[in-house]
Amino acid sequence: MSTEIERRYERLLRLYPKAYLDHRGAEMLGTLLDAADDGRGRPPRREIAALMLGALRARVGAAAGLPVGEAWLSAVRVGALLLLAYGAALSATRAGRVVFSDLLGDGLRLATELGFVGATVALVPALYLAARGRYGWATAIAGVGFAFEQLAQIGPHLYWNIKWAAEEPPLTEGWAQISWHLLEDRLADYKFWPLTLAVLLMLPLLRRRLAVPGTPLWWLLAVPLSVLLLPTDFNATLRWQPFALTAVCLGALAWSFVDARVGLAVAVLPLPLFLQGLGHRYLPSLQGNDYSVSAIIAPAVVTAVLIAAGAVLVRRQARL
Incomplete structure (x- = not known):
């Protein structure tokens, strides 16, 4: 030798x-x-x-040698954190307009718009608590942020419906039907889904504690990164989408060969766009919209590829 x-x-x-x-x-x-x-x-x-x-x-600190079940649960944790950061980013972009354009400028149009500020204030500590492994508190506070966000989103609709109800002729639709239409509008909006999915992903974490790697404060940086790289009101003005989200998913797919949990976690990010497409395509009051089928298929394919690759690689890495 x-x-x-x-x-x-x-x-x-x-x-x-x-x-x-x-x-x-x-x-x-x-x-x-x-x-x-x-x-x-x-x-x-x-x-x-x-x-x-x-x-x-x-x-x-990749998942090499980690049992498959634990690796999947760890990926669920990271996916929930990513969605919380994304939800906080969505609220923060709207809150910035409310504060700097409305409150400090032309004046607040509707008081319910302050819900975006309240949602941001709630979701940032929720993200930090989830990163620390305090999933119960994080879920509760994220629920408060979600309520603020939805109040701000449906506020204008409620305002105009109440105003029209006081005028002649009376409303041709009952309040139950109006409420159903509002719900359909929310379900067909991608901004509704990040927090909803984040809370769902945190539910299994309530029963099984995972080790919390790294410094939880670093996760707060995911909020401004989400503003820049994921579909938000701010990013819409930059016209980086869908290229930025595609780049994030491709990067996660490549990094899956190092740590399969990354691809599994990032697979949740295209889901809000997929669910938005399903809503526009199949909800009764929105079926007349000319929504492209490719806008539904593309995020579904990206999510499926990331999950499939992650599922294969997480088993291989468990044997290392």
């Missing part, structure tokens, strides 16, 4: 964290040398790539 290949293996193993090498470094080096062909001066390219990928996984 040449000493040259041993030196090359040692250099590759230095890519791993020191704590990892202290625990497994000697064992890995011995295994690599035992498996190496006699007289070979350098490791095979595939082995080099595998060692570099393993070092990257070790440094980022």
Whole structure:
């Protein structure tokens, strides 16, 4: 066995964290040398790539060796955090307009618009609490933020319906029918779904505690990133969509080969657009809308690909 290949293996193993090498470094080096062909001066390219990928996984705390069930639950946790950050970003973009354009400018048109501010104030601590593993409190506060958000969204509709009800001729629709139409409008709006899905994803986390990696405060940075990279009122003015969301999903798919949980978690982000499309296509009061079928299929395909790839890779990484 040449000493040259041993030196090359040692250099590759230095890519791993020191704590990892202290625990497994000697064992890995011995295994690599035992498996190496006699007289070979350098490791095979595939082995080099595998060692570099393993070092990257070790440094980022990837799911290698994690049981499949625990990896899925961890992905659910990250997906819920992403959706909470997205919901906070949606509220924050509207709250910014309310504060800087209405309150400090022309004046507030409807008091219910302050609901966007209330939603933002509620959702930021909800995100932090969820990142700390306080899922019960996070779910409750996210519910408050959701209520503020919906009040702000339906406020103009309620205002005009109440105003018209006081005028002649009387309303041709009953309040029950008006309420149903308002609900259909909300269900067919992608902004309704991030918080709804986030709360649903946090429900299984209430029963099983997971270790909370990293610093929870870092998750607050996901809010401004969501403003820039995901469909929001702010991003609509930049016309980055759907390219920014596509780039996020492609990046998650690529990173799934390092940590499969990332692809599984990011798979939830196109779901609001998919559900919006279903609403426009199939809800009775909205079926007349000319909503493109491709706008429904595209996010569904992206989500399916991310979940399928993640499901395969999470099993492979569990065996590492």
